[in-house]
Amino acid sequence: MGGRRRSLNDPPRLLLVAAAAVPVVAVLGLVVVPAVNLVVTAVDGAALSGVLADSRTWEVVWFTFWQASLSTLLTVLVGVWPALVVARYSFRGRSVFVGALTAVFVLPTVVLAAGVGALLPGELGRGTSGIVVAHVVFNLAVVVRTVAAAPVPFGVEEAARTLGASRSQVALRVTLPLLAPALWAASAVVFLFSFTSFGVVRVLGDLSSSTIEVEVWRRAIRLGDLGGAAVLSVVQVVVLAVVLVWTSARQRSQRSRSAVPLVRLRRRSAVAPVVAVSVLAAAPLVALILGSFRTGDGFSLDGWRAFGSDEIRPGLRLGLDPLAALSASLMSAVVATVLAVVLGGLAVAVISVTGRSGSVLDAGLALPLGVSAVTVGLGLLITFDSGVFDWRASWWMVPLGHAVVAVPFVVRPALAAVRAVSGDLRSAAATLGASPVRAWWVTVGAALRRPLATGAGLAAAVSLGEFGATSLLSRSGSETLPVVIERMLARTGGSFRAQGHALAVVLAMVTILVVVLVDRWRDDPVRR
Amino acid sequence: MLVVDSVSVSLGGRSVLDAVSLEVSAGEVVAVFGPSGSGKSTLLRAVAGLVEVESGRVVIDGVDVTGVPTHRRRVGMVFQDEQLFPHRDVAGNVAFGLEMAGVERRERESRVEELLSAVGLDGFGDRDVSTLSGGEAKRVALARSLAPRPAVLLADEPLTGLDADLHDRLAVEVGAVLRESGTTTLWVTHDRAEAALVADRSVSLADLSGVSG
Numbered sequence: 001m002g003g004r005r006r007s008l009n010d011p012p013r014l015l016l017v018a019a020a021a022v023p024v025v026a027v028l029g030l031v032v033v034p035a036v037n038l039v040v041t042a043v044d045g046a047a048l049s050g051v052l053a054d055s056r057t058w059e060v061v062w063f064t065f066w067q068a069s070l071s072t073l074l075t076v077l078v079g080v081w082p083a084l085v086v087a088r089y090s091f092r093g094r095s096v097f098v099g100a101l102t103a104v105f106v107l108p109t110v111v112l113a114a115g116v117g118a119l120l121p122g123e124l125g126r127g128t129s130g131i132v133v134a135h136v137v138f139n140l141a142v143v144v145r146t147v148a149a150a151p152v153p154f155g156v157e158e159a160a161r162t163l164g165a166s167r168s169q170v171a172l173r174v175t176l177p178l179l180a181p182a183l184w185a186a187s188a189v190v191f192l193f194s195f196t197s198f199g200v201v202r203v204l205g206d207l208s209s210s211t212i213e214v215e216v217w218r219r220a221i222r223l224g225d226l227g228g229a230a231v232l233s234v235v236q237v238v239v240l241a242v243v244l245v246w247t248s249a250r251q252r253s254q255r256s257r258s259a260v261p262l263v264r265l266r267r268r269s270a271v272a273p274v275v276a277v278s279v280l281a282a283a284p285l286v287a288l289i290l291g292s293f294r295t296g297d298g299f300s301l302d303g304w305r306a307f308g309s310d311e312i313r314p315g316l317r318l319g320l321d322p323l324a325a326l327s328a329s330l331m332s333a334v335v336a337t338v339l340a341v342v343l344g345g346l347a348v349a350v351i352s353v354t355g356r357s358g359s360v361l362d363a364g365l366a367l368p369l370g371v372s373a374v375t376v377g378l379g380l381l382i383t384f385d386s387g388v389f390d391w392r393a394s395w396w397m398v399p400l401g402h403a404v405v406a407v408p409f410v411v412r413p414a415l416a417a418v419r420a421v422s423g424d425l426r427s428a429a430a431t432l433g434a435s436p437v438r439a440w441w442v443t444v445g446a447a448l449r450r451p452l453a454t455g456a457g458l459a460a461a462v463s464l465g466e467f468g469a470t471s472l473l474s475r476s477g478s479e480t481l482p483v484v485i486e487r488m489l490a491r492t493g494g495s496f497r498a499q500g501h502a503l504a505v506v507l508a509m510v511t512i513l514v515v516v517l518v519d520r521w522r523d524d525p526v527r528r
Numbered sequence: 529m530l531v532v533d534s535v536s537v538s539l540g541g542r543s544v545l546d547a548v549s550l551e552v553s554a555g556e557v558v559a560v561f562g563p564s565g566s567g568k569s570t571l572l573r574a575v576a577g578l579v580e581v582e583s584g585r586v587v588i589d590g591v592d593v594t595g596v597p598t599h600r601r602r603v604g605m606v607f608q609d610e611q612l613f614p615h616r617d618v619a620g621n622v623a624f625g626l627e628m629a630g631v632e633r634r635e636r637e638s639r640v641e642e643l644l645s646a647v648g649l650d651g652f653g654d655r656d657v658s659t660l661s662g663g664e665a666k667r668v669a670l671a672r673s674l675a676p677r678p679a680v681l682l683a684d685e686p687l688t689g690l691d692a693d694l695h696d697r698l699a700v701e702v703g704a705v706l707r708e709s710g711t712t713t714l715w716v717t718h719d720r721a722e723a724a725l726v727a728d729r730s731v732s733l734a735d736l737s738g739v740s741g
Contacts, residue, residue, distance in 0.1 A: 008577050008597040424611045427578045430598035431605040433628035433676060439599065442624070446615045 011436040016353060020361075023347035027364035030404050034379025035367070041382055042234040047227025057215075061235065064211040067128060068194035071135035075190045076183060078136055078280070079143030081273040084179075086144055087151035089270070090262035097274055098144065104281050105141035106458070106515050107508055108465025109199025110482040112138055114489055114504040115284025117204055118291035130204040135197060137281055139190040146186040152178045154263070188247035192240065196372035199467040202486055212236045213374045217471050226382055233375040240370065285508065292501035303498025320484050322503055328398075329464055329481040329507070336402035336463040341456045343403065344410030345448065352418045352444045362415065369408040373468025376404050381472050395478060401469035406462040410455030417451040418444055457518025464511050481507050529554045530575065530680045530712060535584035537567075537574050544570045547584065548736045550714075552680070557706050557713040559723035562733035568716035569608075571733065572682040575714065576603050588679050599628070604678030606686040610669040612657040618644070618668050619653035625676035643671040646705055663694050670702060674709060681706070683715040687722060699725040 042048060051057050085091075086098060104112065116134040117125045124130065152175050160174045198213040205214065212232055220229035265271065295302045309322075347365055351358035368376045380401055384391040391397055421444050429439035467482040474483055481503060488500030530552040537545040544567045552558045562568050573579040575586055577598040585594050593601045604625070612621050619640050626636045644652055647667040652660075660668065666686055673681055687695050687702070703726040706713050716733075717723055723730040 007580060008595070009599075422609075422611065424607055424609070425613070427573075427576070427598070428605065428607060428611040429613075429624070430578070431576050431601075431603055431678075431682070432625035432672065433599050433602075434624075435599050436597065438628070442613065446613070 009430055009436050009439075011353060011440060015437065016350065019346050020350045020354075023343055023350060023361055023365070026343050027361060030380070030400070031364050031367050034376075034383040035371075037383050038230050038375070038379045039234060041227055042230035044227055047225075047231050051228045051231040057232065057235075059208075060210050060212055060215045060232075061239075063209060064195055064213075064236075065239075067131060067135075067209070067211070068191050068197075071132050071139070071194040072187050072191045074132065075136045075139045076143055076187055078277065079140045079186075080147065080179075080183065082140075082277045083144040083147035084152075085265070085270060085274055087148040088154070088263060089265040091265040091271055091274075093274075097278060098141075098148070100278065101141035101144055101281055103512050103515060104137060104285075105139070106461045106465075106511060107138075107285075108467065108482050108504075108511060109138070109197070110203055110467050110485050111288070111465065111504045111508045111511075112284060113200040113203035114291075114485060114501060115288035116200075117489070118501060119284050119287035126204055127206055127209045131197070131200055131209060134200045134204060134284075135190075135194045137284060138200070139193055140277060140281060142189050142193075143183075143186045146189070147179065147182045150182045184247055188244065191243060191247075192370075195240065195243070196236070196374075198372070198374055198471070199465075199482065199486070202467070202471075203489055212239075213372055213468065216374050216378060217468075220378055220381070220472060226378075229378055230382070233372075233378055237371050237375065240372075244370070288501055288508070289505055292498055292505050295495050295498045300498075302495050303502040306495060306499045320479065320487055322481075322484055322499075325479050325481045325484040326506070328478055330510075332399045332402055332466075332480055333460045333463040335396065335399035336406055337456050337459045339399065339403035340406040340410050340459040341452055344407045344414060344455060345452055347407075348411055348414040348418055348448065349444070351415065352421075353440065362411065365411050366408050368404050373401075373405050373466065374472060377401050377469035377472030380404070380469070392473075393475060397473045398470055398478070398480065399463070401473045402463040402466045403459075405466055405469055406459035409458040409462055410452065413451040413455055414448055417447045421447045454518055457514055460514050461511050464507065464514065529589055530714060531585075531587040532571070532575065533585040533587065535571075535574050535586065536582045537570050537579055538582055539570065539579065545574065546737050548733070549584075550731070550736050552712055552714055554712055555707075555710040556729065557703065557711075557715060557727045559715045559717060559727035559730040560733050560736070561717050561720050561723045561730060564718055566733050568718075568733055569684050572605065572684050572714065572716060575680065576605050576682055577601055602676075602679040603682055604673035604676065604680070605682040606666075606669050606673050606684065608685045608688055610665045612660075612665060612668060612672070614657060616657070617653065618649070618655045618657060618660070621657060621668055622653075622672045622675050624672065629676050631676075639675055640671075643675050646674075646709070647671045648701070662690055663698060666690070666698065670705070674705070674711060677711075679712065681711045681713040683713060685717050686715075687717070695722070696725065702726060 082097075086094060113130075113134050116130050116137065119125065120130055120133065156178070157170050157174055160170045165173060195211070196213050197211055198217070201209070201211045201214045202217075205211070210218070212235065216229045216232045216236070219225040219232065292303045293299045293301065344365065347358075347361050351362055380397065381392065384397065425443045426439045429442050430436070434442060465482060466480075467486070470480055470483060474480060479487075485500050485503050485507065488496050488503065491497075530550075532548060532550040534547040534549050535545055536543065536547050548567075548571060550558070550560070550571075560568060560571065570579060574581050577586075577593065577596060581594060585592055587593065588601060588603070613624065616624065622640045622643055623636050626639060631639070640653065641650075644650060647670055649664065649667050649671070652664070652668070657665065657668065669686065687698055690698060699722050706726070713727075715723070715726055717726075720730070
């Protein structure tokens with residue numbers, strides 16, 4: 001017999017093959033083939049030398065790198081103190097604080113960027129400063145959650161004090177080293193997000209402050225230079241790979257430490273960093289809401305009154321239909337969520353049965369998360385543009401792109417839940433007379449339901465705010481809400497700004513509603 | 529009645545059981561003791577069909593079950609760490625094996641009550657399993673395994689992790705429950721004293737290797 005010996009308790013092979021077929025075909029068609037096409041397009045001699053010889057390319061790469069580094073540094077500096085407070089103390093509003101940061105994190109990038117643009121006065125809100133502030137606000141949740149997940153226990157610090165260490169020595173020699181892996185992990189994620197930032201840079205950036213991601217879009221869509229765009233996205237993937245390898249070497253000692261019991265916070269003043277960060281996180285949203293009521297010099301309801309209209313002046317139209325965009329967004333969210341959950345759910349089911357050999361599937365589905373949404377969009381764009389697969393004009397290219405971007409958000413939590421189910425639980429079901437399929441269903445299947453529901457909510461939120469892949473895949477006439485918001489904000493004129501802000505407020509509300517509903521369900525004690 | 533006939537098992541290329549033979553008569557409680565890592569759990573898993581045997585036979589009530597998947601062997605197993613289903617309450621856990629056997633609802637309910645009462649957990653049916661104490665969880669695990677009336681009950685150090693007082697009390701109680709129900713039981717433990725408390729007969733795993741049964 002070759003390969004792994006089949007055990008008496010394995011489910012029927014035919015069933016496994018049938019379940020595996022869908023995610024395998026999806027990974028091949030939506031990830032592997034587009035990736036290969038991208039590389040093939042990129043190494044085409046003319047495009048490659050043209051892009052690499054263009055000095056603008058290197059200006060963009062340099063800007064992308066340093067703004068991401070600065071964003072990461074500032075996010076960690078601002079986030080680490082409140083993160084430590086949240087990791088160790090219980091206080092009134094603690095879960096509201098973490099929840100609010102998370103809500104900001106799942107906000108559509110276009111919405112957050114619009115908020116920062118409305119918040120910062122004049123030139124400060126545009127270009128590099130606006131971009132970096134938006135990245136910091138956006139990523140605070142990453143730092144706080146990562147540090148809080150691996151709290152440094154008080155015990156070791158107290159032990160250090162009994163061994164003669166001063167307060168500052170404890171901080172430098174005990175707390176910081178124990179915290180370092182979590183900070184590296186958080187930094188890597190923040191750097192990744194800032195490096196591949198697209199929506200924020202499209203809204204707040206200008207020609208001199210453009211990321212690789214934006215440059216890919218500009219070449220592909222504005223200039224029609226798919227070869228050049230492919231070269232740039234491959235350059236980006238290479239840089240990201242180097243960064244990830246470098247940081248993951250530093251996180252190796254990162255282990256999820258067991259939960260440390262929270263200590264009731266005694267001194268009021270210790271909450272100060274939490275309050276400060278809360279204000280920072282809430283300010284863009286407040287500015288956005290105020291901005292939707294501001295036209296020209298005064299406050300008015302014009303932005304909301306014009307909500308569904310696209311008239312510049314009576315008879316002159318912008319060519320954007322906000323209400324159609326809202327329904328296109330909702331439609332995309334529904335289709336993308338169903339696709340992502342079916343695809344991700346089947347993949348996790350197969351991985352849970354096949355073990356190691358299934359992790360190829362895991363890697364394939366996780367890949368889009370690492371390569372950025374614009375790259376996903378570009379890959380799909382050049383793959384489905386010829387012969388039988390000429391699907392570019394199809395309405396479902398946008399939800400398909402959303403599903404590819406969202407599927408890791410379904411797979412990650414589901415896979416973690418499945419891995420937490422001990423093999424012996426399935427054995428217990430088998431000894432009680434459950435057939436292999438039944439035993440799987442009552443153990444792994446039961447553990448999957450909650451994370452899949454959570455994943456569905458996340459997928460919907462991702463789809464509602466998705467801007468990168470959408471920018472490459474959407475056709476004129478079928479724009480989603482983020483696309484329309486970006487266009488409105490790019491127009492000059494106070495009434496369009498107010499209308500764009502009003503649309504952004506609506507998109508923010510819908511997204512937050514979805515996330516809150518998911519969270520509700522997750523914490524429902526009845527289902528525990 | 530259980531017959532283990534020259535069973536050998538290798539895991540990851542390492543021989544864990546070498547031609548182990550053992551008989552447990554109908555209604556008998558036999559304890560097998562040995563140090564940790566000696567293959568006690570593997571012996572139970574081989575009987576349950578959770579690991580594959582390299583050679584030898586497992587016979588339950590006269591039927592050779594060596595090639596039969598676990599769920600059709602009519603065994604019950606009490607795991608060291610209970611392995612209660614987290615999404616089912618106490619009654620749901622105990623009823624699980626009865627559901628698999630297709631026992632109808634009313635009979636199921638009365639059997640669940642009967643077993644909870646037998647292990648001293650009257651009225652615990654709708655408790656969430658995550659709220660149980662260590663001793664309570666072990667009682668539930670025992671009740672769950674006994675509910676479908678297994679031909680052989682396999683107990684894998686089920687009393688490990690309890691404080692000394694509770695451990696001894698539970699050992700006596702469980703021994704009584706097993707004898708009262710007349711369940712053929714193979715019990716493994718590293719603790720000789722526990723073996724003596726629970727079982728009719730105790731043997732060392734080391735003495736079972738290589739002697740044909």
